[in-house]
Amino acid sequence: MDRFDAVIVGGGSAGLAALMELSKLGIQAVLLESGKPIGSKSVTGGILYSKNYPNGKVYNVEDIYPDFLDEAPVERRITRYYLNALSGSKVYTVDLSEAHEYRTNFAYSVLMSRLNKWFAARAEEEAAKMGGGIIEGVHVRDIVWMDDGRGSRNSIIVTDELEEFGARAIIAADGVNSEVALISNARGKFEPEALYQGVKCIVRLPEDVMDERFNISSDEGVAHLFAGDISKGHNGGGFLYTNRDTLSVGLVYHLDSLLKSPIEPYNLLNEFLTIPVVTNYIVDEVAVPKELDRTLPKEEQLRIRFGLSRLLKQYEELRYTYYSKHARLDAIRRGLYSNEDEIKTRLEEVRGRLEREYGVTFAKNYVEMEYSCKLVPDGKRAMMGKPYKNNILFIGDAAGKGIFLGTRIEGINIGIDDAARAARAVAMAKKMNNFSEDYMGRYYTQLVEESPYTDDIRRIDFEYMKIFVRACGNIPLEPFPLFLRLAFMLIQKTAVQELAAAIARMMAQSTLLKIIESNDAYVRIPMEVARKVGSEVKPIAEVRPLSIDERIARLKIREDEVPHIRIKDPRSRFIKAMVHLCPTRCYMMEASEEMEGKEEVGKGEGVKTEARLKAVVSNVILQHEGCIECGTCSGETEWRHTRGEKGIVYEYG
Amino acid sequence: MDDDDGEGVINAAVMVKLEPDLSEGNVSYNPDGTLNRSQTKNILGPHSAIACRAAMYAKVCYDAWVGACSMGPPTAEIALKDAMVICCADELHLYSDRIFAGADTLATAETIKHGIMKMGRRIDLVFSGHRAVDGETGQTGPQTAWKLGFNFIGNVIEYSIDLRSRMINARRKVDLPGLYTIIEDVECPLPALIALDPSYRDNYRKVSERLRYARLEKEARKRAEDYKSYLRIWSAKDLGVDVRYIGLAGSPTIVYKVEKIPKAKASRRAKVVDPNNVEELREIGNLILNIALGER
Structure with a gap:
């Protein structure tokens, strides 16, 4: 049987940082990730911070990956940070850039799926030097402990895809819905009070348009937070971050607040997108094809369809090239065009053809690329007091980490800090040849206690x-x-x-x-403020948000015939709430008839049994095929991640 | 070349063939239905690729040394390069000589036998594909085994090697059309030649194997960039073959009849439509439109 010094479960930003650090410390480590390719199940809001503290060291992303600042595929450096109080079309904006800069080295907007692929390439290279590496498409199903007779316990990892193998230390980086935590009994599931549900959509916007609209240079980025009447009274708020040529737009709500009065997250998102101030940020010029004349001969209809879709594709490519400094220069450098004017002429030419030949009009709307959802552990309520069990160390979301205090939102950096500390604990355990809970677990806890983040999670700064x-x-x-x-x-x-x-x-x-987290703070005060001193924002256009069906249709989901979620009680209040709260509408209410006792009617040979209708009850049924593995429903279901390579594949994340 | 004949070490060879790419859209036919070789792109044959995957398995799981060999024109080095990407071959051998031309399976087997014997190592295991897509007979593998005096196992879908006892365990699939399919587990001592069934699947079930595979895969890509430094081209003289047994002279096969090449199994059926025939065009328009509009 194979045996490794360290096995990391989960290939998110924390797990990958752990692999990188362990390998640097000379430990043979293997990382298992169920998604394939790695990063395909990672989602963030999101901003990645690098911080500094006067009273202690934190391990930042650039400490883990030395070439991070030069080469990582980050989006934009966030230099401005605003809080917007909303009431109807009125908005009052507070500049929180100073608060954002507080103890910050830098902050980048990131798309996690892409960034994790870069992290993975670096970590795998480093791990290979020690004989370790990354194995994609493997889902850890169980962990078994056996006494080795000498006081310590060997752990054996059971997966859906591979033969069993041994691990001396395990780092659990399997996220907010950690299965390792439940397998090992290290903690129960997080309570709804300790969780947020975040939904996000990626909106495409040409780079130069974005620069102009947000009044930034091409290397800068802006973060906007929103509070007020967007939430239908729920505790939470909205966000909008600028990426290179996309925007991350979404909402985050306290899960307990959502459970109290369930509401569809995608509908909330749609209402958010149509608020004038948000609309004005996301709106773009979109080609609208003319309704096809169905009376034409079918050959002609077909010719128009094919010609149009080809030309539209060409138009889109040209437009995103022309309105992006980077893409423009890149295209010229590659010799596709001789100069900027040529791109412009071509663009106008294609646009002219679209208008003339196909009757295409150009209207204001927005372009949505990807819809995603994630549960976020609220550090101050979710953080594990004892982030270890047996020979397992918990890091990042799996350990319930995160700083969420009003406008302060940090998660990725804390997971990375945890990862570096866990790697050091494992290295020490190896040196002392003691991977026990009492030694390695406690040592890790001590290291975590030393982290300034831990203090920040526990106490308001x-x-x-x-x-x-x-x-x-x-x-x-x-x-x-x-x-x-x-x-x-x-x-x-x-x-x-x-x-x-x-x-x-x-x-x-x-x-x-x-x-701080009262409904007053989230909803009433911002509304009042906006009403009193806010300025009226006129929408420059109307956008038509996608329906949930259109969103699901755009997602790439590898269906698994085996369901990874099982409903325990189809009639519980919680499960009924999921009919509304599931971000991809996997839960449905179904009315069924409940019969009461069988009665014998008649005598002799004519005996018949009759059942009386007692009540029409509603059961909740689950269709797991559209699941995007956010874990919103995990509270009262048997919830597992999908098997290796199955399930959601995010492109942006 | 180092002499690495120690116990527990496996030296493997994989025989591959440059074949016309018969996948849909890449193949060109002469008017009489035979293959237009000059217009058709040549690639590593699909069955050879399966043999390479099996060789990679030996490399990953048993740390085997792998030499890839092929008989063919100088352009066949492309097949060897492709093979290298799949099996991370340690050496590439191309047997190329005008005198080899016109060889049937028996004459080819003679050439390959000499090649394998001249690899500079005691070869324990040879991998061959099930058949070639342009030859269809599937005889070269077994004939090479016979000439080498190796045990032969055909239609292999899975295998393992016991390094200590130097035995190979193979699972073979025997299809009896219209009856049933037999799965046989057979065991034989090395050296052996195994021909892989098209349904061969490599199954890396151990973490260490997956890691090694990932490492070798990377190594293979690196090697293939510089494949020429791993390549040796052998002439008939270099191999020291008896000219009576190779090439056209050594081929007893009489080509009795040439069948038209069965066209590649296409995922769609084609019908030639006269562009001036409005009726036919309308029919197609309807078909496509129905699909496009989802009104199947």
Whole structure:
């Protein structure tokens, strides 16, 4: 049987960082990932931060991958950060760039599926030097422990695809819906209170248009957060980040808030996309083909269809080349065009042909590329106190990590920090030849405790809050509850700032959280503020968001005949909520008739049994084929990841 | 070449063939239905590729040394290069000489036998494809085994080697059309020649095998970029073959009749339509439109 010093379960950004670090430390490590290619199941909002702390070291992405800043396929460096309070078409924007820059080396918008492929190439190269590597398309089904008779326990990893093999240390990086955590009994499933559900769509927008619209240079990026009446009263908010030539637009809600009054996440997203301020960011010129004249001979209809689709494709390519500095220069360098004017002439020519020959008109709409959904663990409620079990160390989402405090949103960087610490713990365990819970597990916990992130997850950082409150200097305080109004007033006055912070520090964390994460803070206050001081935004166009069916049709899902989710109780309140909350509508309500007792009617040979209709009940049924593995329904189902190579394949992520 | 004849080491050879690419759209026919060789692209034969996969399996699981060999014109080095990408061959041998031309399966087997004997190692295992797509007889493999005096196992779908006892375990699939399919497990001592069934699947079930496979795959791509430095071209003289047994002279086969080449199994059926015939065009228009509009 094969046996390895370290086995990493899960090939997300945390798992890959662990592989990279273990290999650098001279440990033979193997990473197992169920998706193929690696990265195909990774999703983020998302922004990747690199941070610095005066009181301790954090392991940043550039520490793990030294050529990260020069070569990684990141999108844009986020230099500006805004919070938008919304009420109807009114918006009030607060510039939080200073808060965003707080202890930040840099922050990039990223598309996880692409970035993880780059991470994987680096990590695999490093791992190969130690005889390790990455194995894609393998799903870990079970882990078995056996006493070796000398006090320590050997673990054997059971997968759907490979022969069993041994592992001395296991790093669980299998995400928020960690199966390893449940297999090993390290923790229960996360409670809805400790989870967020995020839905996102990738919107395409030519690079130069984006630069102009957001008033940025081609190397800069902007992040917008939104709060107010977008949520139908739920606790949560929206986001919009600029990527190179796409936008990440989405919503994040507390899952418990969604469970209280279930609502379809895709409908919320659609309403978000049609809010004037958001529409104005995402809108683009889209070619609208003329309705085909069905009275024409069918040959002619066909000729038009084929000719049109070819020309449209050409038009799109030309347009994205022309309106992108990078693509334009690249095309000229490759000799496809001699200069910019030539591209422009060609573009106009194709556009002219589309209009003349096919009656195409050009209208304002938006171009959606990919829809995705992910559960996010809320670090302050989900973080595992004991991030280890037997010889397993938990990192990143699997360990419930993440800093989410109002406008502060960090996750990837914390997973990477965890990964580096777990790798060090495994290296130490190997040196001491002790992979036990008491040694390796505790040592890892100690390393994690030393991380400034851990402190940040546990306690509200008042320095950050001060910057935040200062940034809100101009907003009217009337909508605020008395206590908050007082706090804001005090903090905004430099003289008593420290005093106010000191008072806040004395309050219990839970009391403060109740205020910060209240419905007031998420919904009512932003709405009031926008109504009072917001400026009216007129939509420059109307967009028609995609329906959920159109979105699912665009996703690449490798169907597995074996369902990976099983409903436990088809009538529970939770499962009924899933009919609304499943982002790809996998759950459906089905009415069925329930019969009551059999009664014998008649006598002798004419005995008949009759059943009486007791009630018409509604059962929830599941169609797992469209599942995108977010885990929203995992709370009350038997939930597993799909088998190797099956399930969702994200292109952007 | 180093002499690596120690116990537990497997030296393998894989015999491949340059064949016309008969996949749909790549093949060109003469008006009489025979193959137009000058217009058809040549590639590594699909059955040879399967043999290469089996050789890679030996390399991954048993750390075998693999030499790929082929008899053919100088252009056949492309087949060897393709083979190298699949099996990460350590050496490439091309037997190319005008005198080899016109060889039937028996004469080819004679040439390959000499080639394999001259690889500089004691070869334990030879892999061959099921048949060639342009020859169809499937005799070269077994005849080479006979000439080499090796055990022969045909239609192999899975195999394993016991390095200690130097035995090969093979699972073979025997199709009895209209009756049933027999799956046989056979065992024989090395040296042996195995011909792979088209349904051969390599199945790497161990983590270490997957890792090694990934590593060798990368290595193979690197090697193939510089395949010429691994390639040796042999003439009849180099091989020291008896000219009476090779080429046309050594071929007892009499070609009795040439059948038209069965066209590649196409995923679609074609019908020639006269562009001036409106009725026929309309019919096609309807067909495509129905599909395009989803009104099947």
